[in-house]
Amino acid sequence: MTEGRGAAIGVFLFFFLLVTVMGFVAAYWRRPKTLARLDEWGLGGRTFGGWITWFLVGGDFYTAYTIIAVPALVYSVGAYGFFALPYTIIVYPFVFLVMPLLWKRAASEGHVTAADVVMGQYGSRALELAVAITGVVATMPYIALQLTGMTAVFKVMGLNGEWPLAVAFLVLAVYTYSSGLRAPALIAFVKDAMIYIVVIAAIALIPSKLGGYAHVFAAADEAFKAKGSGGLLLAKDQYLAYASLALGSALAAFMYPHTLTGIFASNSANTIRKNAIFLPAYTLLLGLLALLGYMGHAAGLTLSSANDVVPVLFATLFSGWFAGFAFAAIAIGALVPAAVMSIGAANLFTRNFWKAYLNPAVTPEGEARVAKVTSLVVKIGALLVILFLPTQFALDLQLLGSIWILQTLPALVFGLFTNWFRAPGLLAGWAVGFFGGTWLVYVNGLKPLQAVSFGGQSFTVYIGLVALLANIAMAAAVTATRRR
Amino acid sequence: MKRTRLIVLLLIPYIGLLFVPFYNFRDPVLFGFPFFYWYQIAFVPVTAFLTWIVYRAGGGDD
Secondary structure (H helix, E strand, O other), X not given: OHHHHHHHHHHHHHHHHHHHHHHHHHHHOOOOOOOOOHHHHOOHHHOEOHHHHXXXXXXXXXXXXXXXXXXXXXXXXXXXXXXXXXXXXXXXXXXXXXXXXXXHHHHHHOOOOHHHHHHHHXXXXXXXXXXXXXXXXXXXXXXXXXXXXXXXXXXXXXXXOOHHHHHHHHHHHHHHHHHOOHHHHHHHHHHHHHHHHHHHHHHHHHHHHHOHHHXXXXXXXXXXXXXXXXXXXXXXXXXXXXXXXXXXXXXXXXXXXXXXXXXXXXXXXXXXXXXXXXXXXXXXXHHHHHOHHHHHHHXXXXXXXXXXXXXXXXXXXXXXXXXXXXXXXXXXXXXXXXXXXXXXXXXXXXXXXXXXHHOOOOOHXXXXXXXXXXXXXXXXXXXHHHHHOOHHHHXXXXXXXXXXHHOOHHHHHHHHHOOOOOHXXXXXXXXXXXXXXXXXXXXXXXXXXXXXXXOOEEEEEEHHHHHHHHHHHHHHHHHHHXXX | OOHHHHHHHHHHHHHHHHOHHHOOOOOOOEOOEXXXXXXXXXXXXXXXXXXXXXXXXXXXXX
């Protein structure tokens, strides 16, 4: 790409400036009487219809980190890395059945966060706090990882040093401050359209340059055999790990503050149902994107890190300007989720810490002001984590974060279907799942899988799901004693 | 049929995708894709279609 590097950087800068302008203009888009209310700044006034919700949720669920990390995992280990595909399929029937009920509850009672909903249902400050803290600590490393997605792209473009990342993120922080959720919602249109174009181009063009899909799979198969690990199919002892990772991740996906923000911001329960039907279009994209990992083998790339597979593949096989377009798509792909995540975390802080403990009499304008400042602090915190701590730290925390956030499911979801559970039970269950899950990850050397054996066979299973089962059992047991 | 009855349709993707021995094969290959890959990708439109059937039966309750 060296000869096309100027063109690549030019195209990249053009799109980056475009979305920056859009980020600021978004404050005037579908303008309400005032942005100085939390559900205007932080939820876009709960007015987003089918299309906006589709772009927004698609834009913040399928993150830049996903675009970099899923092909990287497939490149390294093969079939096992594909669990992201069943995960992002089975998540939608769950969304279809649960999220419209959650939306109705939140909209009718004016809730902005998951912890608000839990407080409204159970009236327990302790349970509200557990859910809120879990949301914030699970989201922080996720924001930091969006930055590593951008770093991978900057590196391949030859923009070294930390300043490009710092500049990109500070710009994002400023327009999120002024426009709130409207900024990522508007930018998501551009981001998603660009990602679709890039992936369709990659799927259509790259295999012909590499000798077709049969050859792509064959090349990957050879690479795994030469390496002596990984493969195009799963080994028997990976079955349970694959399935439990897919199920656990699917149940956790819409417990995160950023995905829930997209749900709460929609204008009706029916908007969410329709989106559960049409959001899988992104999953199709993800499945094809994952195959880029195998194309990396077919192209014979030599990589310093598996995370470079997508940017290096684009730089090798696309001409200068289109490589720039593809890199812009990935970088902007980091901005949308990072913005929504920081808004989700800011909403939690404002509603469930500030209003709950520091200033219960806070006005709507006061709430919006606190949330805006918090979103700035959250993003700068994530930037500092990436600049000054090893990336592995964010990776380990994100892995733990997905196990933690799954433990809020009983408190948030069960109450939509039954009034049987009691707050002390759910709190005890959360504690068992949260701390037990953390301990299991720790004793397994910071890996998310625990070995189990039954019938003489030994398997590994996703710790998040084990922790959730313990969580539910504890919640039921304590509730049963309380109800007597 | 009512939405509550049809909801069992939504179990199909869970059964089809979480029981890995169903599809952990190389053959039959389709367009160069081993079965493992195209089977799972095929579940994307299948799941969307099943969800649409359940949605239609709901009759817009809100």
